[in-house]
Amino acid sequence: MDSLEQLACWAFECDRTQLYLGDYEADEENMKMFHEALDSYARGVPVQYITGETEFMGLELQVNPSVLIPRPETEVLVERVLQLMGKEGFASPYILDLGTGSGAIAVSLTKHNPLCRIVASDISEEVLEVARANAALNGVTDRIRFILSDLFNGIDENEKFDLIISNPPYIPADHYDALPLEVKNEPRVALDGGEKGLEFYRKIIPESARRLKEGGHLVLEMGFGQSEAIKGLADDTGSFVQTEIIKDHNGINRVFFARKRK
Ligand SMILES: C[S@@+](CC[C@H](N)C(=O)[O-])C[C@H]1O[C@@H](n2cnc3c(N)ncnc32)[C@H](O)[C@@H]1O
Known part of the structure; x- marks a missing residue:
């Protein structure tokens, strides 16, 4: 349609x-x-904000202008994580979803794999309200714990995760003004990734090395042309092995995987 x-x-x-x-x-x-x-619509408000809903991984999700509209590229990440969970040792993983937004990743993972448990965090309470509503809408409230947190700040240091997943803001700050009006009607806090769009990866990657269990996976969505820099950041920690880059349906490097050394 x-x-x-x-x-x-x-x-x-x-x-x-x-x-x-x-x-x-x-x-x-x-x-x-x-x-x-x-x-x-003529003023550039995305259709999904007008109707208040969208579809992600075959699930209905509610959206409003406080959250990013989940993108098809992110389904590539979710599908790959579901595959990984099918493998030995990751059947019932404990997962951290940093910057959960509408809850698209957390809700679809728990819906498709009822054995996983997720901590889903975001920097905004307004955003978390939408994510909670989507968990309820899809019947997965009991398996997701929502936490208001600036990246790892509100996450208990004693907790270690099998998987840390994030689709962080990754638009380079100096590209922001040139974005289409429709995209600029989405929250800037969900889009602006600072210098070269890498600001969040600089924080998330080294801290993930500390917060993952041995053999755990870091899974990050990324923007066009960022894969080399992100791999470099992971290599710099000396903690990750078996890195992998997955392309989206347009052939763009979109998802970064790295496994923490055992
Ligand atoms: C690109 S959106 C991704 C939303 C959702 N995970 C998805 O894939 O559709 C990034 C999210 O990170 C959140 N965010 C931005 N800065 C943050 C921070 N410092 N700590 C935690 N979350 C943050 C935003 O509010 C937004 O919901």
């Missing part, structure tokens, strides 16, 4: 077939919703 069809179906409470067959009723309230939706 294209964006306008999505907005029409949302406002007229019908599906695409009903829309084209004229099999819907549009009263004054529906027409008002549709016109307001068109106005917002």
